[in-house]
Amino acid sequence: MNNRKKTFFDAIWEFFASVKVGITIIVLLAIGSILGTIYPQTNAIPSPNPDFYYNDTYGKLGDLYYRMGLADTFNSWWYLTLVLMLFISLIIVSIDRGVPLYKSLKRQPVARKLIAIQADRLYTKAEGGDAEAKLEALAQQLKKRRYKVRREDGALLAEKGRLARFGAYVIHLGLIITILGVFSRLIPGWYYTDMIWLKEGETKPVGNLGFSVQNNGFTLEFYDQAQTRAKKFETDAVIYENGQATAKKHLAVNDYLTYKHTNIYQNSYDPQPMFKTGTIELLDTRNNNKSLGTFVIDFNNPQREYKVGDYTVTMANYFPDVKVDPDKGVFTNSRDPYNPGIQFDITGPDQMEPARQWMIPLAGPFVKQMLGKDYRFDLQFKDVDLFHMTGLKIERDLGWWPIVFPGLVIALCGLVLAFYFQHRRVWARLEEGVLHIGANTNKHWIGITGELNKVLVPLGIEPVSQKRKEEPQQS
Amino acid sequence: MMQLSSVFFGTAFFSYLAATILYVVGLTGRKMKAQSAALATFWTKWGYIVVIIGVITQALAIATRGIYGGYTPVSNMFEYMSFWAFTIMLAFVIINAFYKVPVLGAFVAPIGLVILAYASVFPRDSKPLIPALQSYWLNIHVTTAALGEGILTISFAAGLMYLLVTTDLTKNSRTAKFLEFTVYLFFALLSFVLTSLGFRAAGYAQIVSGTMGDQLYHLPPFIGPTGAELGTAAHFLGVPLPLFDAPGWMHAADAGMQFNTILITIIASLVLYAILRLIARKPLSMVIQKWVSGLDSDMLDELSYRAIAIGYPVFTLGALVFAMIWAQEAWGSYWSWDPKETWALITWLYYTAYLHFRLQRGWEGKKTAWMAVLGFVVILFLLVGVNLVISGLHSYAKA
Numbered sequence: 013m014n015n016r017k018k019t020f021f022d023a024i025w026e027f028f029a030s031v032k033v034g035i036t037i038i039v040l041l042a043i044g045s046i047l048g049t050i051y052p053q054t055n056a057i058p059s060p061n062p063d064f065y066y067n068d069t070y071g072k073l074g075d076l077y078y079r080m081g082l083a084d085t086f087n088s089w090w091y092l093t094l095v096l097m098l099f100i101s102l103i104i105v106s107i108d109r110g111v112p113l114y115k116s117l118k119r120q121p122v123a124r125k126l127i128a129i130q131a132d133r134l135y136t137k138a139e140g141g142d143a144e145a146k147l148e149a150l151a152q153q154l155k156k157r158r159y160k161v162r163r164e165d166g167a168l169l170a171e172k173g174r175l176a177r178f179g180a181y182v183i184h185l186g187l188i189i190t191i192l193g194v195f196s197r198l199i200p201g202w203y204y205t206d207m208i209w210l211k212e213g214e215t216k217p218v219g220n221l222g223f224s225v226q227n228n229g230f231t232l233e234f235y236d237q238a239q240t241r242a243k244k245f246e247t248d249a250v251i252y253e254n255g256q257a258t259a260k261k262h263l264a265v266n267d268y269l270t271y272k273h274t275n276i277y278q279n280s281y282d283p284q285p286m287f288k289t290g291t292i293e294l295l296d297t298r299n300n301n302k303s304l305g306t307f308v309i310d311f312n313n314p315q316r317e318y319k320v321g322d323y324t325v326t327m328a329n330y331f332p333d334v335k336v337d338p339d340k341g342v343f344t345n346s347r348d349p350y351n352p353g354i355q356f357d358i359t360g361p362d363q364m365e366p367a368r369q370w371m372i373p374l375a376g377p378f379v380k381q382m383l384g385k386d387y388r389f390d391l392q393f394k395d396v397d398l399f400h401m402t403g404l405k406i407e408r409d410l411g412w413w414p415i416v417f418p419g420l421v422i423a424l425c426g427l428v429l430a431f432y433f434q435h436r437r438v439w440a441r442l443e444e445g446v447l448h449i450g451a452n453t454n455k456h457w458i459g460i461t462g463e464l465n466k467v468l469v470p471l472g473i474e475p476v477s478q479k480r481k482e483e484p485q486q487s
Numbered sequence: 488m489m490q491l492s493s494v495f496f497g498t499a500f501f502s503y504l505a506a507t508i509l510y511v512v513g514l515t516g517r518k519m520k521a522q523s524a525a526l527a528t529f530w531t532k533w534g535y536i537v538v539i540i541g542v543i544t545q546a547l548a549i550a551t552r553g554i555y556g557g558y559t560p561v562s563n564m565f566e567y568m569s570f571w572a573f574t575i576m577l578a579f580v581i582i583n584a585f586y587k588v589p590v591l592g593a594f595v596a597p598i599g600l601v602i603l604a605y606a607s608v609f610p611r612d613s614k615p616l617i618p619a620l621q622s623y624w625l626n627i628h629v630t631t632a633a634l635g636e637g638i639l640t641i642s643f644a645a646g647l648m649y650l651l652v653t654t655d656l657t658k659n660s661r662t663a664k665f666l667e668f669t670v671y672l673f674f675a676l677l678s679f680v681l682t683s684l685g686f687r688a689a690g691y692a693q694i695v696s697g698t699m700g701d702q703l704y705h706l707p708p709f710i711g712p713t714g715a716e717l718g719t720a721a722h723f724l725g726v727p728l729p730l731f732d733a734p735g736w737m738h739a740a741d742a743g744m745q746f747n748t749i750l751i752t753i754i755a756s757l758v759l760y761a762i763l764r765l766i767a768r769k770p771l772s773m774v775i776q777k778w779v780s781g782l783d784s785d786m787l788d789e790l791s792y793r794a795i796a797i798g799y800p801v802f803t804l805g806a807l808v809f810a811m812i813w814a815q816e817a818w819g820s821y822w823s824w825d826p827k828e829t830w831a832l833i834t835w836l837y838y839t840a841y842l843h844f845r846l847q848r849g850w851e852g853k854k855t856a857w858m859a860v861l862g863f864v865v866i867l868f869l870l871v872g873v874n875l876v877i878s879g880l881h882s883y884a885k886a
């Protein structure tokens with residue numbers, strides 16, 4: 013039983029220690045990420061209604077994308093599983109290879125076998141002359157070039173930049189820490205994210221963090237008349253806790269408020285404006301469109317009845333975001349007054365029987381025709397006040413500073429070690445009056461070739477040149 | 488300032504053009520006559536000097552434009568693409584100083600030149616910044632990332648040279664076909680630039696109306712927007728246009744225009760390719776192969792790898808770490824999976840895979856050279872494709 017368990021463990025270990033498996037995970041992550049960029053993800057759409065947004069904006073394909081869960085690729089179980097596998101693989105491969113590497117570098121002998129030296133990709137020999145003196149001079153010169161030189165009789169090992177060999181492990185360690193930091197979001201209370209859409213004056217609680225945000229006014233400015241290029245958009249935000257205003261800030265993009273380790277920042281705004289209030293004039297179509305008076309509607313909170321002169325306007329039906337469909341009839345898309353449609357009953361001195369009629373300010377000709385337009389009265393906007401909802405992003409991520417950021421710094425240090433430093437070793441061995449010199453590096457052969465020749469040529473030794481790669485190498 | 492910037496920009500452009508000519512002449516000269524070997528080094532030496540002049544003048548162009556606009560000019564497609572061309576040439580200047588492979592210039596100079604020309608296809612005016620871009624961390628992030636991309640592009644050039652040296656083009660192998668296709672793609676990009684700039688220089692403009700509104704075409708509208716009436720918009724060489732409309736399911740209002748550009752580019756590139764092919768009387772990759780024959784393939788393999796080894800950490804720093812710091816500072820969250828960010832991650836994973844493939848036996852040389860070549864396509868998509876193809880929220884979206 014014990015034995016079987018061990019083999020199972022070994023199999024897992026071997027699986028994750030394999031570079032092939034590691035590459036497969038990396039490639040799968042890349043492919044998965046590509047899928048996640050086809051359409052914007054739900055956290056990035058400029059609309060509070062993903063159920064409609066994908067269909068409305070991208071049609072059937074967009075809807076399919078949303079329904080397959082790809083609109084939230086990066087939180088999907090399969091994506092997170094891949095990240096987890098990468099994490100495990102990084103840990104196992106680093107132990108599996110890092111420890112033996114450390115041991116073997118620590119235990120390397122000074123006197124290396126002659127055939128091994130001769131097989132080095134960089135190799136040269138010096139015959140005749142005073143080989144002993146040459147070896148001595150070589151040792152001195154290499155020391156000057158900051159090599160650590162060890163000697164045994166007739167043999168030399170000069171080494172520098174050993175740490176570079178661990179660069180890859182430092183990178184992996186940094187990534188392990190970074191991924192830990194990302195997963196620290198799973199600790200209760202460490203991570204909270206939300207997108208809050210606020211109308212003017214509206215207050216909403218922030219999850220269960222114990223406070224609420226209020227939109228005390230949203231301003232939007234454009235660079236151009238056509239309103240295509242936003243210059244700035246800003247929200248006056250107030251934080252309430254236990255009924256008290258505890259913090260306030262004029263939020264702008266790139267300038268956020270931190271409250272109780274939670275960042276509240278201006279992320280976006282709903283490009284589609286909503287109706288706030290409107291002044292409506294009632295006109296009599298039977299009487300040369302004579303004005304019968306005006307009334308004011310608050311679209312977020314409409315009254316049931318309005319008095320207009322001698323007439324009474326009663327709201328029979330209110331669709332804040334009306335859709336008129338030949339098959340499905342009239343319905344509302346949402347509870348937000350993007351496109352209000354109101355059915356009024358109007359009575360007055362010369363109209364005892366209520367005249368029922370529609371008012372849809374944004375209706376196209378098609379809808380107008382469908383609903384009929386031979387109405388007794390006409391309702392015209394005299395004045396309308398529109399507003400945009402502000403989109404505030406709430407982000408609390410306690411793992412960034414203590415974990416993710418240091419992880420990234422470590423990974424960068426590892427990258428510098430692995431790629432901008434090299435582990436260079438030079439072996440020399442005196443045998444039967446001949447001085448054999450072999451050299452090795454883990455990277456950048458041209459660099460070590462040049463360096464070595466700068467030492468060898470003044471000593472009257474034949475310069476080294478790289479052998480072809482096909483020839484055997486020793487590490 | 489803006490005019491001064493344009494003058495510097497033009498000087499840089501013509502320097503790269505001159506360098507391309509010097510390098511190519513230098514190489515073909517070297518192979519044509521044995522006694523012209525000395526001359527060849529003369530040509531390539533001047534090529535290098537001219538590239539350095541180009542890099543300096545482009546640096547001045549960027550600086551003056553920055554002074555005029557009041558921000559680091561890396562905020563729209565024109566600025567970003569020309570900055571990329573700049574980093575490619577800069578990376579070449581530095582790497583060539585160490586490795587002394589003049590032939591590399593014959594590949595890098597035309598790449599930088601075409602990318603710079605491609606940049607000028609985009610609108611060149613300096614526009615005020617949208618709120619998300621008003622941050623200095625952004626500049627640090629974008630310039631470092633571009634530098635990484637420039638260095639990685641060198642590995643593409645060296646990888647391509649490696650493949651040309653090691654492939655027997657007389658045999659009809661898959662590699663040979665792909666190489667020829669790669670050469671064709673270069674001419675496709677060139678024809679795109681030439682047709683776009685040509686019609687623009689001629690002042691061509693045509694409004695075509697479809698169901699989703701009017702579209703201003705700068706190329707003859709062979710494909711109209713959805714719902715445009717066929718044959719009524721314009722005439723080109725006597726043919727009434729448009730010939731087709733973009734299908735309605737494509738949704739984007741400018742789908743027809745984009746389709747049209749692709750169609751014209753394909754036609755123009757095939758014409759250009761056919762002409763060159765007729766002059767050469769053999770696959771163009773064979774012509775180019777002559778330039779590199781005799782080069783040490785191991786050296787090229789190492790060079791291609793080294794460029795990635797140098798560029799990868801810079802890219803990691805600029806495109807990922809600085810981007811995360813910026814996002815955390817500016818937005819309060821270090822990562823939000825927007826398409827540009829995600830494609831930076833994909834590019835990074837791609838080169839990570841490259842580095843690990845190289846640890847495997849049998850992957851040095853040909854296979855990784857192909858990966859280096861394809862890496863260019865990945866970077867191109869990161870820089871251009873994301874903006875033009877993926878309808879992202881990212882701040883660079885359509886300049």
Ligand code: HEM
Nearest residue numbers: 028029030031033034098101102105180183430839842846
């Ligand atoms: C996103 C994830 C990863 C990154 C960014 C990364 C990065 C690196 C880098 C930059 C190197 C140095 C390469 C070189 O010197 O040419 C390296 C080496 C290496 N990586 Fe990774 N790696 C990742 C994941 C993995 C995984 C999942 C595995 C294994 C299963 C793995 C196994 C190795 C091995 C065995 C080495 C060679 C170590 C040595 O030189 O002794 N890596 N890695």
